Amino acid sequence: MFNELISIILPVYNAEKYVSKCINSLINQTYKNIELIIIDDGSTDNSTAKCNYYLMKDSRIQLININNSGVSNARNVGIKNSRGSWIMFVDADDWLEPDAVEKVCEYVLDKDECDLIQFNCNEVNETGRLVNKKEGVVNLKTLSGLELKNYYKRIFIPSGDLESLEVFGFTRPVWGKLFNGKIVRNNNILFNHDLKIGEDMLFNLEYFSHCKRIILMPHYLYNYRVLSSSAEHGYMQHAIDQYSLLMKFIYIITKQSRDAKDIDNAYRLFIIRSTLLALTRGPFHSKSGFSFKDRRLQLNKLLQIEPVKAMKNCELNTLMSKKENIVFFALKEEKLLVLNVLLDFKYFINRLRKSRGKTI
Structure with a gap:
């Protein structure tokens, strides 16, 4: 029976409207052997008080308070303080289905030498109402060899853009995935805190380069909240510097695979x-x-x-x-x-x- 410790890393910054739903979804998972590492990234609203409430309620929670330094640094703090064999990232305005961790762990048990498990997500609005089920895999897939290359390509070309490429769900975000803790720690894979865009993509590219087998689950287990404040293509003051930095890092990381x-x-x-x-x-x-x-x-x-x-x-x-x-x-x-x-x-x-x- 699979009973390995799963580390769930949750960065929190001014998320008082949503963080309770998120934490409740994590501590009430049907799979119980988890550690929830909450990193309060210098919140100035009621998020800190809410996190402290859950800290007193559940011994599996570790709360780390840091000065505001961005989501990448917060996640890095979570990685460095994690003890689990497997690592999962969740954002404070999102939540997991009650049996998400259990379902994912079933595939870890069934498949030998699995390096990453990815599952589908529901897209919800600010009130939590389902907007649509994001394009994901329909049937269970185990990727290796050539298929792994096609998956790797999808991080550059988002799902659905090209008819010639198979749908592999969400390859860019770090949420909706279970990472092998040994791969992360042995290769010192961390988020680049100089970037304000593409941090997830960069982390995944580096991680994927160490993968030999990936499992794509057809289950919708992650609920991704789309907020009106997170305009993806709005004005960005330092856009040239940020995109230049992202392209330079990816140019270096992908040089061999290209x-x-x-x-x-x-x-x-x-x-x-x-x-x-x-x-x-x-x-x-x-x-x-x-x-x-x-x-x-x-x-x-x-x-x-x-x-x-x-x-x-x-x-x-x-x-x-x-x-x-x-x-x-x-x-x-x-x-x-x-x-x-x-x-x-x-x-x-x-x-x-x-x-x-x-x-x-």
Whole structure:
């Protein structure tokens, strides 16, 4: 019978509206051999009091209070204080189904040398009402060899983007997964606390590189709350710096695995999309207030980083949108003016719509 300790790492920052539901879902799991490591990341609301209440209620809870330093550092503190054979990450505004850990552990018991187990998620709104069941695996899958490469590609190309790629559910987030604690600790895999975007993706890429077998479960066990405050493509003050940093780290981590042509294609498409996001979320966003000269300088700055510069020497045979094709052409042929005109046009259209109350 499987009875290994499961470490559940829960970073909390100003989540007083949701944290009680989350913690209740964890301490009431049908699988009892868990340790819940709560990292209070300097909350200024009632989250701290709520966490302390549960600390007194359940001896399996470890509460660590730290100064506010971001979710990556909070998770790292959780990893360093974990004792479990397996590690699971949960966000404070989400929750697990009551038998989630038990169901996942059944597959750990059944499969030899399993390095990662992933399960599906429900998408819910702020009130907790089900919005939809996110695209996930339909049947149980055990991945190794070539299938593992296809799974690896999915971290660059999100599920559903390309018909030619099989659906592997959510590869980018760290939630909805059970990680082998030995792999994490032996390889010192931690979150990069300099990043404010793509932290999960970077952690997973490094972890996946040590995996030989992955199990994808068809069960919907994680409830992911979509909050209106978490606008994924809104204005970002330091977008150029953050996306540049993300692309540089991924360029280094994936250098060896990009020998395969298909992974190379997926990686290059990711670079194109990240370049576009860095510009449209940063200097070319309607809220940026950058002058024409400053937008041009920021564009030049982004084009000088190694992953973007490398695009001019490559081919890309994959499905892209019109915008992505233009960006790829501009990067490959070093047509800076083409990219500048495209982005300036979008910038001025959005400024006009903003002034009329129709910002996109």
